[in-house]
Amino acid sequence: MRRCSQVGLILLGLGIICEAVRGQGNSAGLFPKTNEVAGWTLKEGPKFFNNDQLFDYMDGAAEIPKSYAFKQLGSAKYQKSTALTLEVAVFDMSKSADAFGYFSARVFLERSPRSKDREIPLDHPAHLYSSVGALTFWKDHYTVIIQPEIGRPDDATLIQFAKAVSAKIKAKGIPPTLLDRLPKEKQIVGTPRLVSGKATFDATVMFLPKDIFGLGDHPQIVGADYSLPGKSVTMFVAKYATPVRASKALNDYRAYLQTVKSAIAPGGSASRFVATSEKQHGTGAVVSGSQLGVIFGAKDSAVAEVGLKSLANKLSR
């Protein structure tokens, strides 16, 4: 009996140790130490947030990272002076495609006519917002955001922090291969994105009150914006489990357009149509196997037709 109790205590102790290790977080080793970036002191953390704890960190905005394969966030604060503090936030997104995905959604949502941003070369192109003092990058299965807490860190500091974190991540990771299905011609730099889940689709691609494109079935979706005549011309590709599911999505989109103020252009087929609508402007969709390609926001159906042709060419390869 006593022996059993001792074994029980040992197992309990091991359990507590395991819990504590888990509590430290997978990304604990990625945070720069004090003075690793000269003059900056680790002031707080890193603290870790798992799964739904992410809502405690960033409220409703957590819906976006959680729609990807979010695993854990680590957050640490660094101080140079009482007037200058920044945060390094490391999102462990489980897979490199999802790390790119959250990075791409973040960058897209940050776009503003007011903001001055630029792309800087790290392992992958990173986004630097000098006017705010924020830098976002991804590598392997991590999305990393360096952002001000108090004051505005300069570009050199942000890049030093980014390099310090990046150097500790050994694998580079690869972006989703489905991005190759998007036409490259006239694609706007910084807009390709991987989309996961309805909340992210609504926020970064097309807001629809109903799940027209079957996002509940978890298709893989990539999209980008194009400098074609129109208002924010966007193309996206959704890869479904089966050709039947892709065809259903096309038909559901056509049916949706018919319920709003739209005109379907003549000459369509079961696998392709072009239309104009009050909200989606020049739009169209095409199916190739289990892939659905959609364009919207074009000036008119003629521009949508041109875009759809380039999309169809890519899907058929």
Added chain:
Amino acid sequence: MDFEQNRYANLSRRDFVIRSAAAAGAIILPGTAEAQAPKSKVIVVTTKADLGPGKPVPMALIQQMVEKGVTTLAGKSDPMQAWATYVRATDTVALPTAGGQMENIPEVNVAVYLALMKLGVNKMNIGTHRMSSAWKKSLTDLMGDKMPQLITGKLFGFADLTNDSIVVLPTVKHHDVAGVSAGLKLYACFSKKGPWNYHGETPKEDPRWDGKSGGSMGACGWVAANEYKSTRKLHIVDMIRVGGSSRGFTAYPDGWVYTNSLVFSTDPVAADRVALDIYLKVAQPSGRLDPLYHIERADKEYKAGVSDLAKIDVRRITI
């Protein structure tokens, strides 16, 4: 577009008198359209003062704007009588205020809290989910020893308390879940059932809600229309400064735009609708979200207020 100017351009003198009278005192005039569908009333008070980043906001000016808004909304010249239209001296008052993404101009909060203290309300519970230490210091420095109870870190924290009235003090900002966030969005956070996890498309107790799906927090109007149905409401939307861009969960100063306005209404939907109209003249919604979606659903689906600008009586005052 100055829709207010357009709305009144073709009014006859009779129409103008009827609308003004109905708006000022919510008078029901039998036999008129207003008798069947009284309009929601919204007051927009704008200052010509030169406000902006780094410039101190005069406390006296904000107090004057708040007083003008509340007295005009109530149709009473005496400020305390005007406040008493919405909040009674015996009330415990819930005071949700904007969180850390972009906090209020603290002077707006102070002007409201001091007015309620002067009215002599029973108890005030200021609630916010999170706040920066700098904002809290600004507020407490301005309030001094008169600082009411402040609840943070518990998603507003007052939802499980008994509140007789609620004075909502939101800011207006670019928001990744709402498109543009103002007052209605806050209701999703202080639901009496606990904060929604997070901005579901259907009410939490609806069996259709999976507890996960989001997308423009479509159902937040349900909370205002149901859980706070009998609570006397006053919304004072702080648009002195709006947040025209955001990065994740923070509206950084590079996107701030000073519209120098405060919006007043007892109708949470109408207040947000008018605030959105002002916002969209100077900034954009986040990503592809439709910021009208949750406002219109709050009206048409949940009957929480009026979202149609043609049915909102907007008075604009410049001081």
